[in-house]
Every structure is written in C-alpha cells, then in structure tokens.
Amino acid sequence: MDIPRHWRLNKQRYALTGEVCPHCNAKIFPPRDVCPECGDEAKTEFEFSGKGEIYSFTDIYNAPEGFEETIPYTVALVKLDEGPLVTAQLTDIGDQNVEIGMPVEMITRKIRSDGDERGLLVYGYKFRPLVTA
C-alpha cells in the first residue's frame, strides 16, 4: 500500500499541474521546485494545457506488475506544447495509427489498482489522439 505516495501526486497526476519558473519563465513538469533551465527556485504552480505531440513511442506486450490486464498498450514520450517531455500511456487509439508528431491531448484515466480488487484505484494522466470538432 502506497497511499501517501499516490496522495502526494494527486495534483500533477489528475490535472497535469506543474510549475513555472518566475526567473526564466520555463514550464516545469513534473514539479521539482528548482528550475532545470536556470537553477533558481521555482515553486509557482502552473496548469499545463494538456495538448502536445508524440515525440516517440513504443508498444508494451510484457507489462510490469499492476498493468498486466491492459496489454498490449502504447507508452509515449509526449512533447507538451509548453515544452516539457512527459512519459505516459496512450489510450483510446481505436483504429488510428500512432505516429511521431501526432497531436495528442491529456485525459484523466484509471492507471491501475494498487494491489488487488480491494486496493486503491490510482487515477492519472494518459494521452489520446486529439479529438476535434
């Protein structure tokens, strides 16, 4: 049971809340309180738009513990519009082909159950092909 660990990450996992550096304006995800660009303190919260594109991806057939029930699935490096690269699962691909450069958007989904069916449900960000009007 990792209740405190999951709970501490709620904000960044549910809503892609990171930080913006007050010194050089770099957008930071995941939040780390120190700007990776200029090294100054950066604690100002910033909510990312959730829009980005696929930088690279791979298909997973042998899943780590806790993810066995959803194989096969695709994990991607997503380049967010605001700059940072985020590793996340892709979902709702349907019959679309995943390609580098494909526009995607963040959604909140069930990531896994912590332990068996009695455990905490862990929710967090995944990305799907951008749905357009």
Added chain:
Amino acid sequence: MENKIKAKMMKPSRPVGIIGYGAYVPRYRLPASEVSRIWRGGLQLEPIQEKSVPGIDEDVVTMSVEASRNALMRADIDSQEIRAVWVGSESHPYAVKPSSTIVAEALGITPYTQAADFEFACKAGSEAIVAAMALVGSKMGNYALAVGMDTAQGKPGDALEYTAAAGGAAFIIGPANESLAEIEGVLSYVTDTPDFWRRENQKYPEHGGRFTGQPAYFKHIVNSVTGLLAELETTPEDYDFVVFHQPNTKFPKRVAKDLGFSASQFKTGLLSPRIGNTYAGSSLIGLTAVLDQAKSGNRILMASFGSGAGSDAISFKVTDQILERRSKALTTEDYLNRRTQIDYAEYVRMRGKITLK
C-alpha cells in the same frame, strides 16, 4: 389527498440556470446484433442499434472528470468558485469513498466545497441538478456542479445487456442572469415502485420485465410532466425540444406521443438508438445534444426517470448566451462521431468479464 396541496412545482426564490454543460461518451460501440448473435442466434429483435462501451481504463470518475471539464470550459468561471460537486450514478467505482472528491480535485474545485455521490438508479443525475438549483437558489453558493454518469451493468444474455451503456453529462448551475438556459421550474413525482434494483455486492441488477413499463416509466414521467405543465400553464406546443429518459428507443417515443409531443420535438435529444441507455446520464446527455442545437428563446422540457421510482420534469428557457458558450467545448455529436466498433469478445474484455486469476 393529492389535490389538497396546490403548488407541487419547485423553484428557488433566486432564479437559476445552466451556465455550463458538458457531455461525455466513450469511444467504443457494441452493436445490439452482437449480443443477439451470441445469446439468441441472431434472432432477437434489437431495442437499439448499438451502445457505447467504456474503455478498460474508464469509469464513472474519469468520465465525470471529462464531462465536467467541458462544462467548466463553457461556464468560463474560476473552478474555485464552485461550492458543490454532486455526482449521480449507479456505478460509482467505490462502494465507500466518494467519486465526487476525485472529480473536485481533478477540476481544481477542492477544498472549499460540498462533495457527495447521489444514487437513485437513472434519476441520480437530475436529482443532483435539483439539489444544485436549491444551493444556488438559496444563495448558499453561486455555482454548483451536478453530474449524471454511468457505466451501466447488464447480466450477460439479459435484455438489459443490449442497452446498458456508458456516458453522461455535467452541468454547472448558477444565477439565471449568467445562464445559457434559465430553469423555469421543476416538478418531481416519486413513489416506492420496485421495477428494477441491484442488491449490495451484486454485479448485475434485477428487473420486473414488463412491470418496468406502465406502472414505472410511463406513470412517473406522465405525472411529473403533466404536473409541471399545469403549474407553468404551458402546453406541449410551447416547447421546441423535449428530452425523456431513454432506456431503449420505444419507451421515450411512446411517452412523447402519450403526452402530445411530436417527433420534431424529441428527435434531437433521442440518443439511445446510437449509444444505448446511459442510466443516470441518459436524459442529461439528451439535454446536452439539444443545447448544442437550441436557439435563444427556445423552450426545452426534460423528464428523467429512475427506477424505484421517480421522475424529475424540468423546464428550461434558452438565453442569448447559448451561442457564445457552446462553441467552447466539444459537442455531444463530436463524441458520438468518435466511434470504434467492437465485437462481443472485445466487449467482454473491456467490461472486466474475463478474470485473469
């Protein structure tokens, strides 16, 4: 007894309305012919064309989050101003632990808010709307979020498996002068009628077959609607759109006819042929499809139905803010068009009916 009390319609002293709305329908569709193929040799008459099926990583929480984000985009308010998050469903992922706190956290509404889950079979969503009307109408808060969402359960091979679907809608209720649709009044009709239920720890619901019709669905909707129209002194002709709870295609069409509404009034909000019965989300998502089309000045009547049993009839009048607001998020039709057909095997896996241990 019943006629002694004259005013049965409810309306808060401060006028309220919908200031933001949002729909959600999962991507996957199971044709009814697939259920018939597996369980009836393809010979069953199908109550709908196809139903929506949630992906393996979706539940009432994730779907409510997306619908609520759409509602918030249309409302265009700071989420910290919302004072209540009420999620109505009969498929909350936890037996104990609110779905609503997760939705509130994901939307940045926490911590100064009410949060609770509602349950009244398919009426839980409209019940949440009425509660939100009361909170805003009494000036306890300026905004409240009400959601009706389900990933409905149907026993494999049962009549309900053809229609038990996933989807729903979220509404942010606020002061009428900020609204895209003002609420003219609500009338609820509730009795103890056991037409459908699911006991604690049971996976699938039981239902009374034909008993779900006349004494349940039809009686409650007819009474809520006729009562509301009488007190508002309106007639069916005064409405541009009407939306009923839609467990299949037949029931809403018949109750519309019985009440004197025509196809031109109900067709826009009748989504069950394409997505099935989304339970607590059913009449609510029909309303979002109507709001996507409605013009300023249009009148809309919505009547929910929940087994057990009850119906909330709500009358809306669309304001001139509709045009600007509705373009701020995906429409219900956008979600309906995002469609991937699946077969029964994929359906069984997505719905967790295959156990790996």
